[in-house]
Amino acid sequence: LENTLTISRNEHKYVADIVKELGSIPPVMCHLGDLNQVFLNLIVNAAQACEGDPTRHTIRVATRSTEDAVVVTITDTGKGIPREHLSRIFDPFFTTKPPGQGTGLGLAMCEGFIESIEGRIQVDSRVGQGTEFRVVIPHEAAPELEEEDSDQDFEPDELTFVPSRILLIDDEPDILELLNLTLSR
Numbered sequence: 001l002e003n004t005l006t007i008s009r010n011e012h013k014y015v016a017d018i019v020k021e022l023g024s025i026p027p028v029m030c031h032l033g034d035l036n037q038v039f040l041n042l043i044v045n046a047a048q049a050c051e052g053d054p055t056r057h058t059i060r061v062a063t064r065s066t067e068d069a070v071v072v073t074i075t076d077t078g079k080g081i082p083r084e085h086l087s088r089i090f091d092p093f094f095t096t097k098p099p100g101q102g103t104g105l106g107l108a109m110c111e112g113f114i115e116s117i118e119g120r121i122q123v124d125s126r127v128g129q130g131t132e133f134r135v136v137i138p139h140e141a142a143p144e145l146e147e148e149d150s151d152q153d154f155e156p157d158e159l160t161f162v163p164s165r166i167l168l169i170d171d172e173p174d175i176l177e178l179l180n181l182t183l184s185r
Contacts, residue, residue, distance in 0.1 A: 001020075001022060001039055001061055001063065001072070002022075003036065004036050004039040004040050004043060005018060005020070005043065005061065007036075007040060008040055008043045008044055008047070011043070011044045011047040011048075012043065012044075012046070012047035012050075012059055015047050015050040015051075015057055016046070016047060016050040016057035016058055016059045016076065016077070016078075017055075017057070017058050017059070018058075018059050018060075018061065019058055019059070019060040019061070020060075020061050020062075021060065021061070021062035021063070022061070022062070022063050023062070023063050023064045023065065024065070025063050025064070025065045025070045025139075026065060026070065026139045027139065028070055028117075028137045028138070028139045029117070029139075029140070030117045030137065034113045035113075035137075037109070037110075037113070038109075038110045038113055038114060038121075038135065039072070039074070039135075041106040041107070041109070041110050042074045042110065042133050042135075043059065043061070043074060045106065045107075046059045046074055046075075046076035046078065046131070046133075047059065047076075048078075048097075049076050049078025049079050049080070049130070049131060050076055050077065050078040050079075051078065051079060056077070057076070057077050057078065058075075058076070058077050059074065059075070059076045059077075060073070060074070060075040060076075061073070061074055062075075065139070068138055068139065069119070069136050069137060069138050069139060070136075070137045070138075070139050071134060071135070071136050071137075072134070072135040072137070073132055073133065073134050073135075074132070074133045074135075075130065075131070075132040075133075076130045076131055076132075077129070077130040078130050078131065079127065079128065079130075080125045080126050080127040080128055080129055080130055080131055081123070081125040081127070081131055082127055083127075086123065086125060089107050089123065090107050090108055090110075090111040090121075091104070091108060092104065092105060092108040093105065093108075094108075110135075114135055114136075114137070117137060117138070118138050119135065119136050119137040119138060120135075120136050121133060121134070121135050121136070122134045122136070166183060168180065168183075
């Protein structure tokens with residue numbers, strides 16, 4: 001969340017104050033890049049919902065842990081989502097943004113990823129008061145080694161290298177050269 005807030009800073013710095021309430025949470029099993037994309041989408045949407053005087057808007061990002069899940073809430077004091085739209089916000093290609101400003105895929109992607117890790121995403125909103133998204137991600141205790149496994153010596157199998165080719169395509173020659181140098185080492 002800290003990294004995502006840094007990345008999204010230009011989206012929210014002029015429209016709302018950020019309030020962080022990041023509690024201690026256990027690790028969750030998921031792809032970090034996908035999770036960052038979910039949070040980035042929710043934070044950017046929150047910033048876009050905050051119109052007018054930036055001194056009156058707040059985006060609150062909070063984490064907490066329950067017995068079986070990590071809960072991340074992103075709450076804004078923006079314009080809110082009309083009741084007639086709430087049932088459709090996770091539908092692919094549904095958007096209330098003007099043409100060219102939204103594809104309607106962001107929240108659908110968020111919901112799809114969170115459901116793929118057996119979590120859920122919930123929303124509460126009131127027009128003129130703001131919106132709260134809750135991302136609930138199950139966590140499990142870290143697996144412990146059984147006694148008999150911890151005493152065994154582990155020796156990795158011999159590595160086998162298979163000759164391969166990679167096709168690099170980019171319209172920037174400097175990028176291609178850098179990639180080529182990196183991959184040829």
